[in-house]
Amino acid sequence: MTVKQVCLGIAVAGVVAGTGSAIATAVAYADAGPSDSQGGASAGPSSSGSPSTARSHKPAPKTGVANTPRRAGGAPATRRTVARAAQSAVAVPQTGTPETAPPAPSPAVPASVKPASALPNPLPVPAQPVAPVSTLTITSTGYSYRARSASAAAAVFATHNTVDPTNVHVLVIGVDGTNMRRILADPTNVNFFNLMGASTTGIASIAGHTTISNPSWTAILTGAWDNQSGVINNVFTAGTYDKWPTVFTQLEAYNRDINTMAIADWSVITDIAGAGVIPADTVTFVPKVPGDSNWSLTDAAVTSATVAALQGTAAPNFLFSYLVQVDEAGHEYGGASSQYAEAIHRTDDNLGQIMAAVAAREAAGENWTVIVVTDHGHQPQVGFGHGFQSPDETSTWVIANGDAFGAGQLNMAYSIVDVTPTVMDLFGGPAPQGSTGVSLTTLGESQVTPVNPQQAIKDAIATQGWPDIATNVALSARTIFATLPYWVNGTIYTLTSELQKIASQDTFLISQLAQVAQAAVQVIGGVVYAATDVLAQLVALLTGVDIFSKGYPIDPPPAAARPSVLVA
Ligand SMILES: [Zn+2]
Known part of the structure; x- marks a missing residue:
């Protein structure tokens, strides 16, 4: 600016x-x-x-999901947790002391990354070791803190194109408007705790960026921040995603055989997934269940649809599943309310069901990466909810689980804008040119293994502050x-x-x-x-939005290549 x-x-x-x-x-x-x-x-x-639909050209996708949620199956999730924990046992904890390893061809392997020889498809490691950072060096504003290695990211994208994208499986779960400190406050959120214990968690402030949902989800689903994309409010603008292709469009343009899917109960999300020159293969909009006063039944329907997709004979390669009830509770009762806490706990149940379905697929031989992310936090009191720059609103997080990530680790270099570059990286596809995000797999040098992960996360949140x-x-x-x-x-x-x-x-x-x-x-x-x-x-x-930016458009495919039916 x-x-x-x-x-x-x-x-x-x-x-x-x-x-x-x-x-x-x-x-x-x-x-x-x-x-x-x-x-x-x-x-x-x-x-x-x-209201988004008023300016959307696309009809709301139909859905045929069953509304019969079942309780979280803890056991499969636990198996996955154990499996991940076992991996971590061989990982070398990062201490935060300066890395002195020689440069490539013997790069420092991040603690989170298994030796390449152990993987069917070698996973990327930074080509150039860079100075590691510890959580103790976080600045008060948070958003200015990001030790980046852009050259390493570029090198990774250029070298690991040996991945067969039709064998890759990535699930991103979007949990709207959820403060990590409220998750931590309830020890019965066992599915979140199990997942974090088996994952690398990033506590990431988006201070300096709008804390309204659509700009933030657009950043997550395109890799372009609000001041690039020009998305400033919750009005869906179809043209945005021609300039700034979604992760669905990027994956489809890279390889049409990648099966992409979105399931959501907010129409802006399904509008985004259905936008661009090549939309997601399957877009499922879950309408609000009649009489659902707190969105729990509707999120349960999203969860059921997600589990059903994971239990299908051919699971999607890339699935984005979106849950809304925590944000709704925050708007109606405030982030400090018991209703907000209860919505988080119900979401924890949803997470457990979805992770159980993932564990079942892994038990059958598939390999999955799971990323769970929120778009912003919530003010504690009832009011505007979010949209401004208080630490409660700008506080976000990214949980990354899979072979490319460590267990019980913390990484303060993670950002929500990294999600799309990470997905592209995992599929062996090209990095979104012009994105300020990088693949999370390239940020291993910022990995730390706290003795007390929950306390470390609380400490990290406590350092988040206001922008200037x-x-x-x-x-x-x-x-x-x-x-x-x-x-x-x-x-x-x-x-x-x-x-x-x-x-x-x-x-x-x-x-x-x-x-x-x-x-x-x-x-x-x-x-x-x-x-x-x-x-x-x-x-x-x-105020710093580049409204004249051309973005990184992807050329439309030949007409014959366009799907005639977009909707499940
Ligand atoms: Zn939101």
């Missing part, structure tokens, strides 16, 4: 401070309402048929202005839907009037939306 942008950002924020407090209050009020309200200005996901004041002000202004078009979009959707109900009643004159009103709402609403969106885009530009 340039000085000019910061100054302008502050100037904008000055305006906001005067006139914007009313806006902020209105936004917070709308956000505090039922989170499935179509007109809500929630910074988090909204329900099925969310200019960044804080600029991003807060961006969030407030970006919320205006989102709110208008939701209002148009609500009014149009309500008027449609009247029009559908087929009452003489009343129905005709409703149709006229509906047309007026859409025309006037469109103008208001465009006006607020121009304003929001201007603020985005002034």
Whole structure:
């Protein structure tokens, strides 16, 4: 961000401070309402048929999932845990002392990476050892801390193209709006603890980036941060993913035989998975279960669909599964509430079921990598929920489990923007050019093995702080202005839907009037939306979003190669 942008950002924020407090209050009020309200200005996901669909060209994918969740099967997950723990027994713990190993061709092998000879497909290791870092060197702002080895990442992508991508299996589980410190606070979250015990966990602040869901999930699912992609709110914008291809598009463009799948109960996620020149092979949208007051039944349906996909004769190579209830509980009751804690515990059950299904496939001879990630945290109190820069909102995490990762380890160099580059790397595909993320497998030099992992994670979270004041002000202004078009979009959707109900009643004159009103709402609403969106885009530009970026588009495939049916 340039000085000019910061100054302008502050100037904008000055305006906001005067006139914007009313806006902020209105936004917070709308956000505090039922989170499935179509007109809500929630910074988090909204329900099925969310405002996003109003600007989406794609119909909501149908789903045929059974709504019969079963309790977590702890045993298979435990087997996987034991298997991973056994691997770690041969790993050499990293101490954080400077690495003095000679450069390639004898690179320092990260503790997390098994010897290449033990793997059917050699996994990447950094080509050049770089100075390791310990958790003790974390800065107060967190986001400025990232010991990176870009050259190592490039070398890895260039050299390990011997992987057969149709034999690779990667599952990414997205858990929306979940604070790690709230997971740790409940010792009965055994599935999270088992998984972390068998994985490398990154405690990663996204301070300096918007903490609204869609910008953050776009970063996770494309490898492009919000200030690259230009995604500033929860309005799905199809064109974004032509410029910034999703992980699904990147995998399909690399090799069409990779079976890609997305299952989610927030339509923005399924919109993203269905976007781009080559969408995911299978996109399953799970609509809100009628009468599901806390989204637990709906997440259970996502879990059932995920387990069913994993129990199929041909499991997907890449599966992204998304769970929403923790974020919804955070919006309605706050991150410090018992309801938020209970939502996390139910999600822990969901995680256990999914990991049991993964363990069953591994027992049958497949090899899986599992990455669990959140998009942002939550304010403790009831209110806006998230969207600003407090440590509770910017706190995120990435849990990476598989042969390429250690057990019970902590890695403070991980970031949520690394997920897509990591997936591409695991499949042996090309790195997303222009992504600021790198494959997590290249960050082994930042690996540490804490004596007390849970305490180490708590300590790491405690070091996370606010960004500098200019960044804080600029991003807060961006969030407030970006919320205006989102709110208008939701209002148009609500009014149009309500008027449609009247029009559908087929009452003489009343129905005709409703149709006229509906047309007026859409025309006037469109103008208001465009006006607020121009304003929001201007603020985005002034606060560091590169709205003129060309991204890293992938050429459309020949027409014959496009699938005729996108939906499961
Ligand atoms: Zn979110």
